[in-house]
Amino acid sequence: MIKITLVAGARPNFMKIAPIISAIKKSQAKGIDIQFRLVHTGQHYDKKMSGDFFEQLNIPEPDTNLEAGGGTQAEQTAAIMVAFEKELMQNRPTFVLLVGDVTSTLACSIVAKKLNIDVIHVEGGIRSGDMSMPEEINRIVTDSITDHFFTTSEIANINLRNVGVEEERIHFVGNTMIDTLYLNKKRFFKPRGSQFEDLKKGNFIMLTLHRPSNVDNETQLKAIIETILENTADFPIIFPVHPRTALNLKKIAINYERLRMIEPLTYLEFNYLVEQSKGVITDSGGVTEEASVMNIPCLTLRETTERPETIELGTNELVGTNPEKFKPYLINLLSGNWKPYKGIPMWDGKSAGRIVDKLIQLYS
Structure with missing residues (x-):
């Protein structure tokens, strides 16, 4: 046995x-x-x-x-x-x-x-x-x-x-993360609530942040969020807030109508929104994998990645953590001129x- x-x-x-x-x-x-x-x-x-x-x-x-x-x-x-x-x-x-x-x-x-x-x-x-x-x-x-x-x-x-x-x-x-994605893709569902009622395919952007380098410094966190808001036209930003991030968000008093800060979502709800979004801005490794396979543009706010295949063959771009430097990627996202998913072996x-x-x- x-x-x-x-x-x-x-x-x-x-x-x-x-x-x-x-x-x-x-x-x-x-x-x-x-x-x-x-x-x-x-x-x-x-x-x-x-x-x-x-x-x-x-x-x-x-x-x-x-x-x-x-x-x-x-x-x-x-x-x-x-x-x-x-x-x-x-x-x-x-x-x-x-x-x-x-x-x-x-x-x-x-x-x-x-x-x-x-x-x-x-x-x-x-x-x-x-x-x-x-x-x-x-x-x-x-x-x-x-x-x-x-x-x-x-x-x-x-x-x-x-x-x-x-x-x-x-x-x-x-x-195996992609096994789970394929197995559950048909079961994705839209979250309930007024924050989600007006969302349609391609008319909003997903945001997730939890890395210490992005969220533990209040000045950095504020600069990242303000740069995103200043360079995403009038797209709603759906932001499931990680508990680590929530603490500093309270301190910097970010308050924009377009920035919809919500509780963490279930797997099926979150990936429904990713699949329907214009693009994803994240510092998570797993999200880059899922977004790539779903052919959704992905901007990773990190200086390094352990998943380079999502950049070479996926829809991911490593844009760094300097807000001034990732502005051009936001402009490119809105233009609709983003690289497609090429397929990652296995x-x-x-x-x-x-x-x-x-x-x-x-x-x-």
Whole structure:
């Protein structure tokens, strides 16, 4: 029997794990002796991550929640490690499967390896080159002790080869986030409320901001938002506000009728708006992937990205964080003269099936 411990700690992790769970269940239906245990570390919790989120994406309730949220980076890492060690000692798996690059990914990979349990990293090998990002440290440390890597791009494969990872441990399978997108595309729906009533395809812009470099400095945050508003004509800006961003927005007293600041949305609501929008302005990595596949223009307010394939083959442009420098991109967005999606290899909605098939081959 293959016993898998699946680990998720933040909302994007569950989007990446959902199709893997579905693929495991399909293998079970074929009579393959494969079991899984879903562990939620509790790293992030919000109401959109509770019942309706799991129901929307057809994710089973976690078998356990380690409830290790809150505190500093070190406190959270330590809390996850202590709780996850107990979990693995009580329910020892064949291997631990981790996704993404959050604190939970790092903490649980260390615990598993110290218990001599193989580590599988889905989305391994991606790099931004920016060591000021906690996620970059998480990626590097996790990948340094990973046994098998499931990668999203040839660029990630090259990154791993460059640090000496053997070819037989690198498995190019594509992107499970895109599996989730394709699986749920027909189920997207418009949010309810007066903020959304006048929205039609192409007549509004989506905005998301949460990176410390953009939102922790009040002057920078104000400059970014004012530059966006000054260079987007009369388009409404739909802005689901991240809790981190909300604190500083209150301090700078931004108040424009066109800027519609709303509560975080569910997955199906958010992606409905992305698909219907004129374009997306973001500092999120995952949003650049989804926008590219939906052929929606995307401006990323960062100096580096760990997803260069979204720039080379997708609709994403890395526009930096200097408001003066990203003005021309806003003008280009409004002109309608934006590069189209060219297609990213293996981002076809079948990545999870390839992952599970390879795991069965490796561990049967």
